[in-house]
Amino acid sequence: MAKTELDELNTNIYDFKKKDDYAYKMKKGLNANIVKEISKQKNEPEWMLKLRLQALEIYNKLSLPDWGPDLSELDMNNLATYVKPKSEQKSSWEQVPDDIKDTFERLGIPKAERDYLAGVGAQYDSEVVYHSIKDELIKQGVIYTDIDTAIKEYPEMVKKYFSKCVPLADHKFIALHYAVFSGGSFVYVPKGKKLEMPLQSYYRLNSPESGQFEHTLIVVDEGASLHFIEGCSAPKYSKINLHAGCVELFVKKNGYLRYSTIENWSKNMLNLNTKKAIIDSGGEVDWVSGSFGSKISMLYPMSILKGDNSKTEFTGISFAGHGQNLDTGFKVVHIGKNTKSVINSRSISKNGGISTYRSFVYVMKNAQNAKCSVSCDGLMLDSKSRSDTIPVSNIQNQSVVFSHEATVGKISEEAIFYLMTRGLSEEDAKALIVKGFSNPVSKELPMEYAVEMNRLINLELEGSIG
Amino acid sequence: MQKINKSPVLTSNNFGINYFFVENVFEKLKPFKNFKITNCDTQEKEPENITYPICEFSVRPNVCKKLCLNESTAKVEFNLDGDSVFNEQKIEVKSGLKTKIIFDFSAQNSFLFNKIIFDLKEESFCDAVFVINTKNTNNFLNFESVLQKNAKLNLTFATFSNTKSIFNVFSKNLGENSETNLNTMYITREGGKIDLNLFVQNIGKNTKANINSNGALLDSAEKSFKGTIDFLKGAQKSFGAEKEYCVLLSSGAISKSLPMLLCGEEDVTGSHSSSSGKLDENQLFYLMSRGLNKKEATSLLLKAKFNSGLKQIFDEELKNKILEKIDRSVYGKSF
Known part of the structure; x- marks a missing residue:
């Protein structure tokens, strides 16, 4: 059968640049002075600066992973870790400078907010430029704010949860994240509160040769429910940009969180993101993930099923085109009894793209009657591409029901x-x-x-x- | 500690499956002669005008023979007791020839290292069965094979052990229509650890790779399975399937698994499936309702799980020996 081979389409609705206009751009590189300067710019408490410096030490000690895509292109000496946009945070789109507002208009964020969202956060480079939440939710005790504000206004709550789900030494790039993180969202949904409309945070990296290191911290209290949507994009530059964000999710007894992500980074981006959830008894986290952009992605969200009867489901798709190496997957740890996980992953590769599904299922000794089902399928649209499946399981309990299925091939x-x-x-x-x-x-x-x-x-x- | 049996593609070291870690278990080799070869002629020198498959057979440091593999199934039996042995065999099957060979190892309080190379020329066929029954014996078996056009290799190994058993298989389906079928069966008990690293590369067009692994873990035994089917670019219309099933018969057992599919060619069909857990309670209940006690029912279900591998064992005597070992393991008797 004849195959159709055309040049790859290089127009992209996300690929529009705005002038690299900022209030402050950190000089390139990474050292203790730069970390201290970021903390100073943010007027942070001492404990946070201490944590940042500790993370920097860990970063310097850890080596690059000896597995996965080649990250040798990454040179921190060529990246600015902090870019402060020329606007402070606003709660009305009218107050946001025109070029930044135009960016988010073109991405459809204000319209989405009007139509179906309960709250929106919009980050431009290293800082959140717009944040709003419906008044009625504030009255009901829902907190949705940027992480810097949360550190100042809810210090005890942030201290209780910050870095407790994803530790500083988890891997090299999470240590980097903690050293230079900036921006991101903090959400607290109080006991029993079920949000009917989603909250959304959108991250846009406009500045060339820079990194984005936002930190998202979400606590869904007992019996509460939330749908959180995360979107990311950037225009394409010729040199490498880096995204090393962190997402920490805590879902308490019988709570529910759906975390949906559509990542469409530009194809000069190294996306080394870390996402993890700790789920208490009866709680549930559902991940929905679409990975499209970036030059290299290493992205493996993780659920820790700590409480009895907790559940998680991961549904993900990645699409690797020319010049892309998307190494994605999921990790789950079953600790509690009667825990359940369902993993369903699809990957498509074409025009020389590399898709890798990499996963880890760990059923610990006391996870009686755990159930885990994994399904991953790879579709190759031509012979220039690659599709690899690298799933690991470690089953330490006899009563588990674990199954894994995978296929790879063409249409x-x-x-x-x-x-x-x-x-x-x-x-x-x-x-x-x-x-x-x-x-x-x-x-x-x-x-x-x-x-x-x-x-x-x-x-x-x-x-x-x- | 030494890192051995490296996975063909590394993943995070935190997952604990990239390597098998061993202390210095390699022991000083001693001269060894306690083996028996039946159903084939042996010669000290290379025979002339060969019209049959040859196995270069060596037991270091003192034995080196040529086995002439005729149409009957050759059988090599080793009996180790307090020995340290390094064997090396090279099985060459010339174009159009067929052979079957059985290696039956029994060992206690010993150390066994075995390296086997298969060289299968065009249109050739080799069916090889290895049964390894060990007690307090660390064993390392390393298989390498290259298959030319239309060649076919069936490699089956069954292992019963309570110490470290390490298997490494690397098979290249080089020629068009070549086919590698790997069947493994294992029962590991006490503190035994089994590490399987099975790697088949589909290189030629229309090549086939099948990996089947079935096993059971008792007591605090641990299994690590790394199975890889690699479709290289150009391996059009190739097929690869991996099936890995592990039964945990004890609460202290650990099953690790990494069934990999590596695909650099679009026009292929690849799949894998794996599962771990205890025996199905409904099936046990049904068999017990028909009058079997729990151990009998367990043994019967295990035999059913092993059936796909057992079917590959063409020697009835050996097959019965394996069935007996399944019974003995369920009843808590030594292998």
Whole structure:
């Protein structure tokens, strides 16, 4: 069957640049003085500066991982770790400077806020420039603010949770994150409060040769419920940018959190993000993850099922195109009894892209009657690409039910043939099959985001088969 | 500690599966002659005008023979007792020839290192079975194979041990339509550790790789399975499937697994599945409702789990020996 080979589409709705205009840009490099300067700029308490410096020491001691994609391109001496935009944080879009506001307008954030969100945070480079939450939620005790404000206004709560889910020495890039983190969101949903509309934080990195290190900390108290959406993008530059964010999630007894992410970083970005959730008894965290952009991604969200009867589900898709190496997956640790996890991952690679699914399932000795089901499928759209599956399990309890299934291969020729007999062109048939392949993820997203994800898939596909 | 049996592709060291760590278990080799070779001629020198498969057979430092593998199944039996042995075999099957060979190892309080190389020429076929029954014996088995066009290798090994058992297989399906089938069965008990590192590369077109692993862990035994099927670019229309099933018969057992698929070619079909856990309680209940006691039911279900591997063992006597070992393990008797 003839294959369609066209040049990759290089236009992208996310790839528009604004002038590199800032109030303050840290000089490139990483050392104790730079860390101290970031802390000073933020007027932080002493304990936070101490934590940052401790993290820097750990960063310097740890070596680069000897597995996964090659990170030798990363040189911290060529990156600015802190870029302060020229605007302070506002709670009205009207007060946000025009060029920054225009950026978020083009990304559809204010419209989304008007239509279906309960609150929005928008970060531009290293600082949050806009944050708002509906008044009625504030009255009900919901806290949704940027992390810097939380450190000042809710110090005890931040101290109790900050770095307790993802420790400083977890890996080299989380140590880097803690040394230079800036921006991000803090959410607290009080006991029994169920938010019907989602909250969304959006991260935009505009400045070239810089890094974004936002920290997201979410606490969902007993019986509460939240849907949190995270979006990220950046324009493309010729030199490397770095994203090393951190997400810490705490879900208390019978709480529920859905954490949805659509990452569409530019293809000069190294995305070395860390996300982890600790889930108490009866609690549940569902992850929905779409990874499209970046040059290299190493992203493995993790759920720790600490309490009895806690649950987690991961539904993820990644799409690696030309020049991309997306090493993604999921990790789960079963500690409590009767815990349950479901992992469903899809990856697509085309035009020389490399997709790797990497996972870890750990069922500890006391996790009686744990259940875990893993399914991962890789779809290759041409022979220039790669699709690898590297799943690890460590089962230490006899009563567990653990199963893992995976497949890898190309689009079925029979399926294409069938659709062509129904009147579709070969290209349309392939596109339809790819959309069907990604359907388990898109159906888990709110409709507007599912449409957005399908649009991203279309953009990626148009280059090779559309 | 030494790092051995390295995974073909590394993942995070925190996952504890990239390597097998051993203390210095390599012991000084001693001359060894307690082996028996049946069903084939042996010669000291290279025979001329070979029309049959050859096995270069050496037991270091004192034995070196040529086994002429005729149409009957050759059988090599080792009996180690307080020995330290390094064996090396190279099995060469010339174009169009077929052979079957059995290696049956019994060892106690010993150390065993075995290296086996298969060189399968075009249109050749080799069916090799290794049964390793050890007590207080660390054993390392290392297999390498290269298959030319239309060659087929069936490699089956069954191991019963209570100490360290390390297996490393690296098979290259080089020629078109070549096929490697790996079948492993194991029962590990007490503080035994088994580390399986099975790697098949599909290089030629229309090549096939099948990896099947079935096992059971008792007491505080630990298993680490690394199975890899690697589709290299150009291996069009190739097929690869991995199945790994582990039964945990004790609350202290640990099962680690890494079934990898590496794919650099679009036009292939690859799949893997793995599962770990105890025996199905409904199946046990059903068998017990038909009059079997729990141990009998457990043994029967284990035999069913091992059936896909057992089918590959063409020697009835050996098959019965393995079935007996399954019974003995369930009843808590030594292998």
